[in-house]
Amino acid sequence: MKIHEYQGKDLLRAAGVAVPRGIVVRSPEEAEAAFGELGGELVVVKSQIHAGGRGKGRFVEEPEQPGVVLVRSAQEAREHATRMLGNTLVTIQTGPEGKTVQTLFVEEGLDIARELYLGIVIDRETSSPVLITSTEGGMAIEEVAAETPEKIFNEPFDVVDGLSAERAAVVGESLGLEGESLEDAVELLPALCRFFVESDCSLTEINPLVVTGSGQLLCLDSKMSFDDNAMFRHESFEELRDLNEEDPAEVRAGEAGLSYVNLDGNIGCLVNGAGLAMSTMDLIKLHGGEPANFLDVGGGADVDAVTEAFRIILDDSNVQAILVNIFGGIMQCDTIVEALLGAYENVGITVPLVVRLEGTNVELAREMLEGSDRDIISATDLTDAAQKVVATLGA
Amino acid sequence: MSILVNEETKVICQGITGRAGLFHSQQCREYGTPMVGGVTPGKGGTEIDGFAVYDTVTAAVAATGANTSMLFVPPRFCAGAILEAAEAGIELIIVITEGVPVLDMVRVRKQIDAMDNCRLVGPNCPGVITPGVAKIGIMPGYIHSTGSVGLVSRSGTLTYEAAWQLGNVGLGQSTCVGIGGDPVNGTNFIDVLELFQADEQTEAILMIGEIGGNAEEQAAAYIEATVTKPVAAFIAGATAPPGKRMGHAGAIISGGSGTAADKIAALRAAGVEVAESPADMGEALKRAIERAGV
Numbered sequence: 001m002k003i004h005e006y007q008g009k010d011l012l013r014a015a016g017v018a019v020p021r022g023i024v025v026r027s028p029e030e031a032e033a034a035f036g037e038l039g040g041e042l043v044v045v046k047s048q049i050h051a052g053g054r055g056k057g058r059f060v061e062e063p064e065q066p067g068v069v070l071v072r073s074a075q076e077a078r079e080h081a082t083r084m085l086g087n088t089l090v091t092i093q094t095g096p097e098g099k100t101v102q103t104l105f106v107e108e109g110l111d112i113a114r115e116l117y118l119g120i121v122i123d124r125e126t127s128s129p130v131l132i133t134s135t136e137g138g139m140a141i142e143e144v145a146a147e148t149p150e151k152i153f154n155e156p157f158d159v160v161d162g163l164s165a166e167r168a169a170v171v172g173e174s175l176g177l178e179g180e181s182l183e184d185a186v187e188l189l190p191a192l193c194r195f196f197v198e199s200d201c202s203l204t205e206i207n208p209l210v211v212t213g214s215g216q217l218l219c220l221d222s223k224m225s226f227d228d229n230a231m232f233r234h235e236s237f238e239e240l241r242d243l244n245e246e247d248p249a250e251v252r253a254g255e256a257g258l259s260y261v262n263l264d265g266n267i268g269c270l271v272n273g274a275g276l277a278m279s280t281m282d283l284i285k286l287h288g289g290e291p292a293n294f295l296d297v298g299g300g301a302d303v304d305a306v307t308e309a310f311r312i313i314l315d316d317s318n319v320q321a322i323l324v325n326i327f328g329g330i331m332q333c334d335t336i337v338e339a340l341l342g343a344y345e346n347v348g349i350t351v352p353l354v355v356r357l358e359g360t361n362v363e364l365a366r367e368m369l370e371g372s373d374r375d376i377i378s379a380t381d382l383t384d385a386a387q388k389v390v391a392t393l394g395a
Numbered sequence: 396m397s398i399l400v401n402e403e404t405k406v407i408c409q410g411i412t413g414r415a416g417l418f419h420s421q422q423c424r425e426y427g428t429p430m431v432g433g434v435t436p437g438k439g440g441t442e443i444d445g446f447a448v449y450d451t452v453t454a455a456v457a458a459t460g461a462n463t464s465m466l467f468v469p470p471r472f473c474a475g476a477i478l479e480a481a482e483a484g485i486e487l488i489i490v491i492t493e494g495v496p497v498l499d500m501v502r503v504r505k506q507i508d509a510m511d512n513c514r515l516v517g518p519n520c521p522g523v524i525t526p527g528v529a530k531i532g533i534m535p536g537y538i539h540s541t542g543s544v545g546l547v548s549r550s551g552t553l554t555y556e557a558a559w560q561l562g563n564v565g566l567g568q569s570t571c572v573g574i575g576g577d578p579v580n581g582t583n584f585i586d587v588l589e590l591f592q593a594d595e596q597t598e599a600i601l602m603i604g605e606i607g608g609n610a611e612e613q614a615a616a617y618i619e620a621t622v623t624k625p626v627a628a629f630i631a632g633a634t635a636p637p638g639k640r641m642g643h644a645g646a647i648i649s650g651g652s653g654t655a656a657d658k659i660a661a662l663r664a665a666g667v668e669v670a671e672s673p674a675d676m677g678e679a680l681k682r683a684i685e686r687a688g689v
Contacts, residue, residue, distance in 0.1 A: 093638075122497055124608045124645070127504040127579045142650045159501045200498055229644065230496035232471050259642040274576055274642025275550020275605055278631040279673035282655075285634045286672050294635070296642040299533070299551075300415070327552045327559070329521065330415070330533050359555060360535050382556070382674035 008222030031081035042109030057091030115208035137208030184217035200230035265290025299330035306339030328359030416467035490517030515581025542567020545591035548603035560677030576643030606632030
């Protein structure tokens with residue numbers, strides 16, 4: 001689960017991490033008022049969407065308007081907010097369709113001396129959380145890693161003991177911090193590492209982490225995502241979820257216990273197992289087709305869940321054919337066929353349907369298919385299935 | 396011989412009184428796996444469909460001599476159950492459960508790695524099968540036949556597909572190991588490759604990876620340096636969009652790394668026969684074997 005910058009900063013502040021003062025606004029009037037409340041000299045107005053690259057991003061409806069702006073008067077704050085709220089921001093991370101901005105975060109302007117990078121992730125190789133820092137703040141860390149890897153410092157830390165003050169000081173020194181800034185780092189870095197572990201984050205990224213003119217260290221941005229599997233111990237995070245930022249079909253699928261990702265093609269896929277579902281997409285592409293989705297019904301799905309899967313696939317107006325590819329293990333082939341035949345009645349399948357079944361209860365499932373008078377195309381193996389479903393589009 | 400399971404294997408199921416735990420314990424027993432009982436806290440002393448149930452793994456080990464455990468424990472209790480098994484002296488812990496928090500696995504790995512003689516497989520995996528000997532997991536038994544191919548995979552159903560294709564080209568398996576689709580797991584590709592390389596019964600290896608992380612690239616380096624047996628591979632997710640989790644928690648392309656193209660290139664450079672299509676996994680291994688034979 002991802003959250004907005006302002007929500008991340010609220011959590012950081014509560015965890016004792018220094019962040020600038022800011023106010024969440026949802027109207028131009030609120031933006032105007034926020035300017036005064038934050039000192040009335042200089043503020044930054046920031047679009048709140050779940051994607052990076054906002055500063056360089058522009059609005060579809062207001063092509064000159066950036067997603068993040070520096071503002072020097074209340075009037076200006078109001079004007080920018082008017083051009084941002086309700087409009088569609090396109091950044092390098094949103095895709096061409098962009099995202100609607102419904103919330104702005106107005107933050108005090110700071111005297112910035114240096115911009116650093118900080119990220120915390122779990123390193124799969126060492127099975128350990130790792131604090132990644134760099135002197136090159138404000139840039140995409142992937143580019144820094146590719147071009148100047150010597151400017152990136154990796155500091156693994158123990159999941160139980162956290163990051164020690166001694167190691168925090170070493171990291172701070174590699175970043176060129178000294179005096180008050182270094183003292184700040186010795187507090188801030190361990191606090192962020194603790195926050196990462198205690199909140200079950202999968203990513204905590206502060207880009208940039210800034211040093212102010214007076215030497216103070218502050219989190220100027222915050223990008224966070226949490227491990228969905230750990231949400232049972234963070235019930236309060238549920239209210240941070242912004243469904244406007246998620247694909248409605250993916251949300252619906254999640255509620256039914258299905259794993260679904262919407263794609264651009266026209267061949268709907270219904271598969272059991274993530275690996276097989278990915279492979280089915282690959283296979284369709286290999287045979288000249290374009291998958292409309294990734295959909296893993298999982299092992300424990302019942303007839304209702306599989307029926308919902310058909311509904312979600314068919315609600316996508318791009319879908320012109322469906323490929324059902326099942327290798328029954330826990331999932332029984334007859335469950336799929338029962339749902340499939342039911343879907344003709346309850347959902348109304350109007351596009352060609354190609355079915356490839358193997359595994360648990362496959363004989364029974366095949367008999368059920370043969371006994372029905374539905375126009376279902378059977379496939380014997382993966383290649384046959386892909387060729388047949390692609391062929392239905394050419395006809 | 397095969398790997399991970401042998402004549403000494405005695406299996407308990409943690410979470411045996413749950414629906415999935417019981418169903419698959421029955422399936423494993425039917426296959427011929429030496430299932431000696433199960434564990435569910437609070438239900439010790441009872442019996443379920445002929446399986447003796449114990450409160451703790453320690454009690455189960457004392458009563459049955461079990462050395463292997465298959466876990467169907469719900470995600471939030473899973474880390475505790477794994478550590479309980481490890482502390483009770485279980486040598487092979489196979490975790491089927493999907494949805495264990497990543498940081499729980501980080502904590503578990505820290506403790507298990509410090510122990511001798513304890514191997515963890517999974518979580519979020521189909522388990523381990525040595526055809527004709529023992530099935531410890533959720534894979535359908537009938538698609539597997541005895542033979543000389545070692546199969547290792549991050550996926551579940553795609554492994555079934557691979558085993559089925561191997562059968563269609565007349566290749567049985569020594570052992571099939573599902574290592575699971577999570578970002579932090581126990582046994583990895585290299586661990587299994589090492590076991591297959593040392594195993595006399597295993598003559599060729601089929602490896603199935605997917606997008607996310609760099610375990611396949613590391614495996615490729617290991618194969619190049621150490622594995623002398625023919626190896627074929629398939630990588631799922633060549634068409635997956637970046638930044639989207641494709642079902643498995645570990646299957647995500649992030650920051651431009653973890654792509655199928657990188658993995659395929661690394662494997663090819665290591666001399667591995669890579670299947671372009673998921674329909675070509677069985678044939679690809681056949682080609683690898685033929686190539687090695689010339």
